[in-house]
Amino acid sequence: MQAKNLTGGQELLCINTEKVYDWVINETTFDLTLGDLELPIGPTGDPIECDDIVDNGVTCEVAPAEVDPIVVLGRVDQEFVIDGTTVTLQLVNIQKNFDVTVFVELLPELGGAIIEVGTVSFTRCEQVILCAPEGTDVDVTFTDLDCFVCTAICVENGTEVDELTDITVSVRLCQSIQSTFEVTLELVADFCAPRDMLPIPPCPAPTMPPQCPVIFPSGDDGDNG
Secondary structure (H helix, E strand, O other): OOOOOEOOOEEEEEEEEEEEEEEEEEEEEEEEEEEEEEOOEOOOOOEOOHHHEEEEEEEEEEEEOOOOOEEEEEEEEEEEEEOOEEEEEEEEEEEEEEEEEEEEEEOHHHOOOEEEEEEEEEEEEEEEEEOOOOOOEEEEEEEEEEEEEEEEEEEOOOOOOOEEEEEEEEEEEEEEEEEEEEEEEEEEEOOOOOOOOOOOOOOOOOOOOOOOOOOOOOOOOOOOO
């Protein structure tokens, strides 16, 4: 039995979605001190030494932690006057957990491989003003997240394993922060329909390359007598 459509081919629908209560985008940069990391075993099976690393060959990667990358620690109501109207917003405390992985690049004569040294976890906290009353979810999405090594000193320990010390990295992130709540909406809308299939191009007809009749065959019909 075919459903009866409303005027214009539309129907009254109920859909589950998220209402965005508030949305901000910001950018921040901060420095981290990672401490000391021992150099790992290299491709040859021996521990990497300081002399094996190219100049400025210490790099890093940063990523959200796999477990609890974002934790909302709490929110406090605060009143603000906006355009002459008093509104109640929330001061939201957010904890963000990251993992920074450090790498070293070996000399070309040693293969030039990039070797992972180790990963260090760290936490940053921040406050943001949102319309985020109790019951709403606070979602943080990183639109850009990268880092670079600011300082790293390689220390030779003789018979012991060499290590990187005084490692500091600078992290830059761009983030989108939204407060949302699941809602059920009633609206009039069209159902989506699949698009038409695109035809497969037929085999091309045989073609001849451009001719050169001006020069071949000869166009001289003059009298040879």
